[in-house]
Amino acid sequence: MITKEQNEKLRGWFTGRLPDDVFESLVEVVVDREEITVIGRVPEPRLAEDVSAAEREAAVRGRIQEFRERTRESRIEVAREAEHRFGKKVSWGVECGGERTLFTHVAAPVMTRLRQPERQVLDTLVAGGVARSRSDALAWCVRLVQRHTDDWLAELRESLEHVQRVRAQGPDTEEVAGSSTGDAEDG
Incomplete structure (x- = not known):
């Protein structure tokens, strides 16, 4: 992002x-x-x-x-x-x-795993002539969600930008990942 x-x-x-x-x-x-x-x-x-x-x-x-x-x-x-x-x-x-x-x-291309109820939605769109394939049906669903949730998606993007700014101001992530809080010996 x-x-x-x-x-x-x-x-x-x-x-x-x-x-x-x-x-x-x-x-x-x-x-x-x-x-x-x-x-x-x-x-x-x-x-x-x-x-x-x-x-x-x-x-x-x-x-x-x-x-x-x-x-x-x-x-x-x-x-x-x-x-x-x-x-x-x-x-x-x-x-x-x-x-x-x-x-x-x-x-x-975007790969995804869908369960049967989700695949049935796509297959219904294909059978109804709304889409030519499952791939087209999934793209149609994404466009529909995008159209009806623009405000929500904009707010989510703003929140993600805020998280990125806070992360950039934080301590060095390599230093944190390399530190250990426990004792290395089993005893």
């Missing part, structure tokens, strides 16, 4: 390294063990106020595609530097007109 300070430094690096004309503003930098995801805001297309929702949606999608193609080379260059510097893959996304779009990003 990355600390708030580490995330701020990472965000600062991207803010300083990205060319000024790439994003209107940097919205978010999210990092985990495998990947750094950089999300920026791009300007909405200028449209008349009376355009239909379909036309507005198509214009936003067009703007996102234009951004992706126009900035590809500079984003690749920044990603290579960041991957070398931070040891993680870099993925990109944008916000435009209230829509968030992620470009190619890491889909990391």
